Amino acid sequence: MKIDKVTLFPVKMPLVAHFETSFGRIYDRECVLLRVESEGLVGWGECVADADPGYSYETTGTVMHILKDFLLPLVVGRNITDAADYQNRISSIRGHHFAKAGFEMALWDLMGQREGKSLSQLFGGIRDKVEVGVSIGIQDSTAELVKRVDEFTALGYKRIKIKIKPGRDISEAEAVRKAYPNIKLQVDANSAYTLDMAKSLLPLDEMNLLLIEQPLFDDDIWDHRLFQKQLKTAICLDESVISPRHARYAIEMEACKVINIKPGRVGGLSQGIEIAQMCHKIGMPVWCGGSLETGIGRATNLAIATLPGFTMPGDISASDRYYKQDVTHDRFTLNADSTITVPTAPGIGVTVDEAAVKEFSFGEYQTSA
Ligand code: OSB
Ligand code: MG
Secondary structure (H helix, E strand, C coil), X not given: CECCEEEEEEEEEEEEEEEEECCEEEEEEXXXXXXXXXXCEEEEEEECCXXXXXXXXXXXXXXXXXXXXXXXXXXXXXXXXXXXXXXXXXXXXXXXXXXXXXXXHHHHHHHHHHHCCEHHHHHCCCCCEEEECEEECCCCXXXXXXXXXXXXXXXXXXXXXXXXXXXXXXXXXHHHHHHCCCCEEEEECCCCCCCCHHHHHHHHHHCCCCCEECCCCCXXXXXXXXXXXXXXXCEEECCCCCCHHHHHHHHHHCCCCEEEECCCCCCCXXXXXXXXXXXHHHCCCEEECCCCCCHHHHHHHHHHCCCCCECCCECCCCHHHCCCCCCECCCCCCCCCCEEECCCCCECCCCECHHHHHHHECCCEEEEC
């Protein structure tokens, strides 16, 4: 695909409700959207950065910088044959996976449109609906958290994830477990504990959780191995698995029993697919994580989650859970069986509301061949 023109839109979108993790609370979500023109087609991608370097070192600002000054000059005006060719061309850039993944997403959209195939078809997906859950942030009180869980279970979500942090962990999980003795429940610490502090999490091991997500440092694999040895419950790595290579390290070290795949974090859909295939081969379950995506990233997350290895519910909730106004005309809704239907139209399979993109944008940038 000859890359003719790229427009970057850093956007700031109000969330329907604040979202709090162990690294902070947000009321709006920032990300960078890419509009890529190629051979008369328009493809869209989403870089899942945020305003602050809380989840990752990448921010809206670093994504704009890396794309403008380093990545786009390597691809604009070039003929890119596929995702492998793209990854090869940008391999001189270290890190910055959100930036890399955003352009790759737009490339997949273009390739799908050219071939008249949906992303799920291009990836070799095997389902038309994906089992999903909801990720609930830290609330002002435990009672408030249980109320939020009540609301989401009433909407039909059959898998609940709650965010935890030191001092707001056992009490929160216990309260939700007591209110819902049989619900699929998991917790996410977003790297808030040291191995030493993690001893305080041992009571979680008696609460029949699906998994404990990223309890230790964001760049750690070894200490997770040591903590996993102390638990019956599966540790799931999120932040630490930044590439297929890191997934292999985690598997070989027995640092986890499950992996959360986020295409952005691992540097692109192609890299997420590689991890999924690696895990599927050895029978390690994976699921698709989320980063409060717009309709663009949500569509591609659904597509990758149709691959055979994705056997656990994803953090891919309905559009209403995040945004009153999205940047796609299409909105995703929850089916009665706690699934979301995967787009079938060519490419990402959703249509972008360009007026909404412009409305949320705070400084677009354009470059062409
Ligand atoms: O750690 O999984 C995470 C959101 C932003 C950053 C990190 C995470 C999350 C979520 C939300 O848990 C998942 C979603 O609903 O998109
Ligand atoms: Mg996580």
